[in-house]
Amino acid sequence: MNHEVQLYCWHFMSYPYLPSNFDETQSSGWVTVPNSLWDRERSRGLYQQYLDQLVYASQLGFDGMVLNEHHQNIYGLMPSPNLLAAALTQKTKQGKIIVLGDLLPLYLNPLRVAEEYAMLDNMSDGRLIAGFAPGSGPETFNYDVASAPSREQFWEAVELIEQAWTKPGPFPFEGKHYPLRYVNPWPQPTQSPHPPIWIPGARSHETLVQIAQRGYCYFLSSRSHGKETAKSVQKFAGVLKDHGKHYHPNRMGILMSTYVGETDKIAQEESREGIWYFLRYCLKGHQRREGRQLTFGPGVPYIPVDEFKEYLKHSDPTTPLLGDTEDWGDLQRSQSIIVGSPDTVYRRFMDVLEHAHVGHLLIQFHMGNMSDELARKSMRLFWTEVAPRLKQATGPLYEQMFGKAEEQAVREVLS
Amino acid sequence: MSERLIEFSGRIVNVIEEGEGAPLLYLHGFADVHGVAAGLLTFHRALAKNRRVIAPAHPGCNGGDELDGYSVDDLIYHYLQFLDHLKIDRFDLVGHCVGGWIAAEFAVRHPDRVRSLGLVGAAGLFVPNELIADVFMHAQPERGVDYKTLRRVFFASSDSDLAQRYFPNGRGDLEEEARRYGMLRFGSFFGFKPPYFYNRSLIDRLGRANMPALVAWGEHDGMTPIAHGNAYATGLPGAAPLMVVRGAGHAAHMESPDVAAAFEAFLSENSKS
Numbered sequence: 009m010n011h012e013v014q015l016y017c018w019h020f021m022s023y024p025y026l027p028s029n030f031d032e033t034q035s036s037g038w039v040t041v042p043n044s045l046w047d048r049e050r051s052r053g054l055y056q057q058y059l060d061q062l063v064y065a066s067q068l069g070f071d072g073m074v075l076n077e078h079h080q081n082i083y084g085l086m087p088s089p090n091l092l093a094a095a096l097t098q099k100t101k102q103g104k105i106i107v108l109g110d111l112l113p114l115y116l117n118p119l120r121v122a123e124e125y126a127m128l129d130n131m132s133d134g135r136l137i138a139g140f141a142p143g144s145g146p147e148t149f150n151y152d153v154a155s156a157p158s159r160e161q162f163w164e165a166v167e168l169i170e171q172a173w174t175k176p177g178p179f180p181f182e183g184k185h186y187p188l189r190y191v192n193p194w195p196q197p198t199q200s201p202h203p204p205i206w207i208p209g210a211r212s213h214e215t216l217v218q219i220a221q222r223g224y225c226y227f228l229s230s231r232s233h234g235k236e237t238a239k240s241v242q243k244f245a246g247v248l249k250d251h252g253k254h255y256h257p258n259r260m261g262i263l264m265s266t267y268v269g270e271t272d273k274i275a276q277e278e279s280r281e282g283i284w285y286f287l288r289y290c291l292k293g294h295q296r297r298e299g300r301q302l303t304f305g306p307g308v309p310y311i312p313v314d315e316f317k318e319y320l321k322h323s324d325p326t327t328p329l330l331g332d333t334e335d336w337g338d339l340q341r342s343q344s345i346i347v348g349s350p351d352t353v354y355r356r357f358m359d360v361l362e363h364a365h366v367g368h369l370l371i372q373f374h375m376g377n378m379s380d381e382l383a384r385k386s387m388r389l390f391w392t393e394v395a396p397r398l399k400q401a402t403g404p405l406y407e408q409m410f411g412k413a414e415e416q417a418v419r420e421v422l423s
Numbered sequence: 424m425s426e427r428l429i430e431f432s433g434r435i436v437n438v439i440e441e442g443e444g445a446p447l448l449y450l451h452g453f454a455d456v457h458g459v460a461a462g463l464l465t466f467h468r469a470l471a472k473n474r475r476v477i478a479p480a481h482p483g484c485n486g487g488d489e490l491d492g493y494s495v496d497d498l499i500y501h502y503l504q505f506l507d508h509l510k511i512d513r514f515d516l517v518g519h520c521v522g523g524w525i526a527a528e529f530a531v532r533h534p535d536r537v538r539s540l541g542l543v544g545a546a547g548l549f550v551p552n553e554l555i556a557d558v559f560m561h562a563q564p565e566r567g568v569d570y571k572t573l574r575r576v577f578f579a580s581s582d583s584d585l586a587q588r589y590f591p592n593g594r595g596d597l598e599e600e601a602r603r604y605g606m607l608r609f610g611s612f613f614g615f616k617p618p619y620f621y622n623r624s625l626i627d628r629l630g631r632a633n634m635p636a637l638v639a640w641g642e643h644d645g646m647t648p649i650a651h652g653n654a655y656a657t658g659l660p661g662a663a664p665l666m667v668v669r670g671a672g673h674a675a676h677m678e679s680p681d682v683a684a685a686f687e688a689f690l691s692e693n694s695k696s
């Protein structure tokens with residue numbers, strides 16, 4: 009088995025043409041950000057440019073391309089990641105296509121997701137990784153999805169989709185939220201028994217238990233990677249152990265952002281505008297204290313009262329968020345967006361991987377209003393000068409640590 | 424005053440009772456007993472001088488268990504089971520905000536059991552172009568700490584002592600934070616869809632609730648626009664003209680002593696008949 013870390017290119021597809029007075033005039037980049045700011049003329053060709061960057065990642069040799077679903081915001085112009093995934097199935101020949109993921113409670117019926125993902129798996133000749141997510145704060149406002157019942161709805165939807173891919177149809181699904189008389193989707197996925205399933209999570213113990221028991225991959229929903237990331241790995245490993253299973257790096261993925269230039273100085277100069285556009289504008293309303301963030305809090309009460317109390321005990325509302333980053337020093341401490349020469353980026357990625365043994369790195373290259381040229385340059389330098397070293401270092405490291413557990417762990421994922 | 428946890432139909436509910444005499448069921452809202460306060464407020468105590476006030480927390484609120492379903496029907500049956508448990512047949516019914524909505528839904532279904540109906544800033548009606556405020560968005564503080572706009576939803580002024588007391592900026596007392604959160608979670612279950620806090624069918628059913636009714640509304644209600652008060656006062660056959668509470672906001676029963684006085688007069692008058 010290959011133990012090297014898997015490296016994927018994640019594109020969020022932010023809106024890059026905001027006016028320079030955006031921060032002074034708008035309180036959020038999410039849900040309520042006026043769409044009169046959309047420039048129809050300048051936006052011609054934008055999706056093509058973003059899609060071609062992902063195709064470029066596939067051509068360079070990345071292990072896959074990542075898409076996700078957002079609505080009514082400037083951070084991610086992908087209300088339907090499945091449309092872009094469909095384009096990628098035709099534009100690329102190699103690399104996984106990871107949709108992370110369709111927001112199940114937003115669908116009238118999750119059977120639709122089972123069908124579309126099965127189509128994508130066929131269209132890509134078995135390259136789909138099927139991500140499922142419940143949606144967070146903004147989605148409650150965007151699609152009138154009540155937060156409180158959304159987690160229960162989500163897990164029922166996941167169960168329905170997995171059954172739709174594995175249980176011979178037609179069969180009735182006697183769900184509370186999605187009762188169906190006839191579950192019998194055509195097509196069935198190419199991969200057997202079904203595409204790998206990835207689920208994002210952050211705080212909820214229940215989510216980890218479900219992922220552990222069901223043999224899915226855990227994607228840690230966090231943009232910052234200090235000590236907390238290693239703790240999350242340990243926590244998940246503990247949950248797996250409690251359920252008689254074994255941790256392996258291929259059970260877990262994280263998101264990191266990077267810009268690679270020839271030198272640290274060049275990297276900073278070239279990425280400054282895109283990164284600060286991303287931090288100040290795209291994260292406003294999501295991960296920034298200025299304005300009103302809608303992602304988590306009392307107004308989006310999707311976790312039970314007891315869990316919220318625990319969160320209150322261990323949090324401080326005045327703690328700066330990623331979007332509050334003041335300068336490069338601040339940014340470096342957040343371990344979120346890593347900027348520098350190939351050597352710097354390699355060392356700082358390894359700092360994370362040596363403590364948090366995750367097997368899937370989902371990497372954002374394009375940030376904010378970064379130009380096509382710079383995004384491609386950073387991807388190219390990363391792939392040619394950083395990726396080989398990361399693979400070379402993690403292969404033996406993970407082999408030594410997890411080689412023995414491997415066979416067992418692989419069986420658990422596939423069972 | 425007695426506060427106790429009672430169990431019926433497999434669920435635990437926090438119930439506060441005070442006073443003796445004819446029973447009055449009080450269904451709470453956000454800025455209210457169980458929503459922000461652990462115990463009864465001055466308004467409820469005033470009513471309890473001459474009768475038995477029974478104030479249950481909604482499912483999941485103030486330490487109680489959540490329900491398995493949260494349709495209007497589920498809530499009505501929850502309260503029917505509650506009344507069965509307490510062996511209460513006929514009673515006066517008063518509700519505020521989302522509690523007023525549940526009270527109205529109960530009254531149109533079981534008019535024979537409701538001796539009189541009192542509403543303060545009740546949600547529940549669909550009135551075109553008069554949206555009920557998005558309490559959920561306002562509950563997400565600005566800059567992570569500032570609840571000014573949420574205070575204005577519930578009170579005439581976001582700077583008033585009451586507003587500051589119950590929705591302070593920053594991290595508040597853990598139990599109070601948890602209580603407010605429980606109420607928002609209840610609201611998310613029960614009133615999020617459609618956005619927000621109404622049943623399109625209710626307005627046509629109001630004619631069935633023919634008991635004497637008093638509808639009171641803060642003139643600066645920031646949650647349920649006063650058009651909703653007018654719609655209730657017009658639609659309920661037994662209602663007196665809408666009582667507009669000068670200087671008050673959504674939580675008019677907390678903000679003005681006039682509301683308790685008016686309800687006391689209304690309830691006393693009715694108890695004679």
